[in-house]
Amino acid sequence: MELVKPGLGLIVWMTITFLIVLFILSKFAWKPILAAIKEREDSINNALNSAEDARKQMDALKADNEKLLNQARAERELMLKEAGEMKDNIIAQAKRSADEEGRKIITKANEAIESAKLNAMNELKTQVAVLSVDLAEKVLRKKMEDRSQQEAFVNENLKSITLN
Amino acid sequence: MNAIKKKSINYLVLGFFILTLSSFGAINAFSNDSTAHAAEIHATDSVSPAHSEEVHAPAAEHTEKEGIDAGKLIMEHIGDAHDWHMATIGHTHVTLPLPIIIKDAAGFHIFSSSKFHHGHDAYNGYKLEHGKIVAVNEDGSINESASFFDLSITKNVAAMLISVFVLIWMMLSVASSYKKGKGAAPKGFANLIEMGILFIRDEVAKPSIGPKYMKFMPYLLTIFFFIFLNNLFGLVPFFPGGANVTGNIAVTLVLALFTFVITSINGNKSYWGHIFMPPGVPKALWILLVPIEIIGMLNKPIVLMIRLFANITAGHIIMLGFFSLIFIFGAMSEGLGLGVSVMSVAFTTFMNFLELLVAFLQAYVFTLLSALYFGSAVEEHAHHDEHH
Numbered sequence: 001m002e003l004v005k006p007g008l009g010l011i012v013w014m015t016i017t018f019l020i021v022l023f024i025l026s027k028f029a030w031k032p033i034l035a036a037i038k039e040r041e042d043s044i045n046n047a048l049n050s051a052e053d054a055r056k057q058m059d060a061l062k063a064d065n066e067k068l069l070n071q072a073r074a075e076r077e078l079m080l081k082e083a084g085e086m087k088d089n090i091i092a093q094a095k096r097s098a099d100e101e102g103r104k105i106i107t108k109a110n111e112a113i114e115s116a117k118l119n120a121m122n123e124l125k126t127q128v129a130v131l132s133v134d135l136a137e138k139v140l141r142k143k144m145e146d147r148s149q150q151e152a153f154v155n156e157n158l159k160s161i162t163l164n
Numbered sequence: 165m166n167a168i169k170k171k172s173i174n175y176l177v178l179g180f181f182i183l184t185l186s187s188f189g190a191i192n193a194f195s196n197d198s199t200a201h202a203a204e205i206h207a208t209d210s211v212s213p214a215h216s217e218e219v220h221a222p223a224a225e226h227t228e229k230e231g232i233d234a235g236k237l238i239m240e241h242i243g244d245a246h247d248w249h250m251a252t253i254g255h256t257h258v259t260l261p262l263p264i265i266i267k268d269a270a271g272f273h274i275f276s277s278s279k280f281h282h283g284h285d286a287y288n289g290y291k292l293e294h295g296k297i298v299a300v301n302e303d304g305s306i307n308e309s310a311s312f313f314d315l316s317i318t319k320n321v322a323a324m325l326i327s328v329f330v331l332i333w334m335m336l337s338v339a340s341s342y343k344k345g346k347g348a349a350p351k352g353f354a355n356l357i358e359m360g361i362l363f364i365r366d367e368v369a370k371p372s373i374g375p376k377y378m379k380f381m382p383y384l385l386t387i388f389f390f391i392f393l394n395n396l397f398g399l400v401p402f403f404p405g406g407a408n409v410t411g412n413i414a415v416t417l418v419l420a421l422f423t424f425v426i427t428s429i430n431g432n433k434s435y436w437g438h439i440f441m442p443p444g445v446p447k448a449l450w451i452l453l454v455p456i457e458i459i460g461m462l463n464k465p466i467v468l469m470i471r472l473f474a475n476i477t478a479g480h481i482i483m484l485g486f487f488s489l490i491f492i493f494g495a496m497s498e499g500l501g502l503g504v505s506v507m508s509v510a511f512t513t514f515m516n517f518l519e520l521l522v523a524f525l526q527a528y529v530f531t532l533l534s535a536l537y538f539g540s541a542v543e544e545h546a547h548h549d550e551h552h
Binding site: 003004009012028 | 325342362381389412413415
């Protein structure tokens with residue numbers, strides 16, 4: 001059958017043509033096209049990977065921020081608590097010291113009053129003594145104005161004195 | 165964006181144009197009156213000397229009306245020829261004479277096939293006999309003993325050359341578009357071609373061959389696009405299509421041989437080991453197994469060759485068969501021929517769509533099987549015993 005008998009001419013031309021086509025297409029078409037496709041795929045993959053990395057970094061950053069924020073919140077809470085306690089302490093201490101101070105002042109005042117009273121009393125005693133001596137002197141002076149009386153008094157006193 | 169859209173629409177329109185033309189081509193052929201049909205048939209028969217005198221005699225048409233040899237018509241359409249018959253308008257054959265190249269003891273003879281006058285005349289000691297070149301003696305009788313090689317640029321060679329030029333031009337223009345838009349997304353035609361390239365790379369080469377696929381990519385891409393384009397050209401019913409390039413056994417033989425040679429060159433130790441020293445079987449059985457393995461190895465390219473040839477040729481035969489029905493019925497009665505033509509055109513249109521699918525499918529299958537053979541040749545059998 002003619003149909004299944006390969007013609008020699010066609011085989012020869014087909015071989016030559018196909019070799020040329022294979023060579024030209026391999027060198028000038030497939031190589032640059034495949035390289036370009038590969039390059040583009042690589043760049044897309046890189047872009048995707050870097051986007052993924054960026055997303056991961058972003059997530060990490062976000063988590064970090066969250067942690068920091070929580071920490072800050074806890075710290076603020078603590079600080080507020082501490083400040084409250086400190087305030088209470090200060091107020092209590094101030095109260096205590098004020099009481100003490102008051103008490104001290106009162107004591108001091110009492111002491112001052114006491115000593116002033118004592119002084120006044122002493123002064124009064126001296127004054128009374130001086131006045132009484134003066135008065136006594138004046139009384140005596142009045143009583144011993146005449147000589148007779150003076151001699152009578154001395155005599156009387158001399159009698160009471162026993163000479164040994 | 166708009167330009168891309170416009171371009172892709174252009175391709176679509178072109179595709180439909182080719183399709184509709186292929187079906188209209190059929191309609192046009194049938195819309196002529198029956199005498200013209202007869203002339204058409206004669207034209208294809210004209211290479212046979214028995215009918216050749218009648219072809220050019222108008223009176224002969226009526227006598228020929230009944231004698232339509234559909235088988236012969238189909239065989240001549242799907243076969244090779246030394247001139248490219250494009251159309252017959254009235255009694256004028258529009259043919260493209262092709263160069264005849266003959267190598268014999270005296271050297272190369274190169275001349276136009278028009279010198280043969282469709283088989284009527286001998287030239288330079290050669291003559292066309294049933295479309296084949298034969299050596300003739302001085303008196304015109306066929307010289308059986310003469311040895312020569314017919315290296316003519318036949319219809320198939322010419323069609324293949326045209327398709328190859330188109331293929332190279334297409335791919336180089338795509339390659340240059342990649343150079344221009346470095347790193348950019350492909351557009352228009354380059355996008356379409358890239359789809360094919362990625363298909364071959366990701367669906368055919370990578371899974372079939374494995375990590376060493378890159379080495380075979382140029383060959384796989386070349387055969388895929390070569391077969392696909394020639395299949396499509398074969399579906400176009402007029403010049404520069406219409407030739408049955410991928411449905412010619414010489415063409416598929418060469419393609420299959422390329423696959424076989426590349427497989428053999430790249431076959432590693434384990435590939436050849438499996439053929440000549442089948443592992444896991446007693447040595448006594450090698451006498452039996454080695455020939456089977458060798459037959460299996462040779463069987464692969466033969467199957468490749470026959471599958472493509474048979475598929476494409478069958479498609480052409482079916483379509484031509486539908487056309488011939490019109491002429492056969494037309495020869496019985498004109499009305500019957502017209503009636504049958506409606507059905508024939510419908511079936512042929514359907515077949516055309518089917519053939520478009522087959523054109524892709526066969527290119528894909530050839531490429532896939534080649535890739536599988538390459539894969540078996542370069543595969544590393546690390547775990548011998550697990551396979552057997």
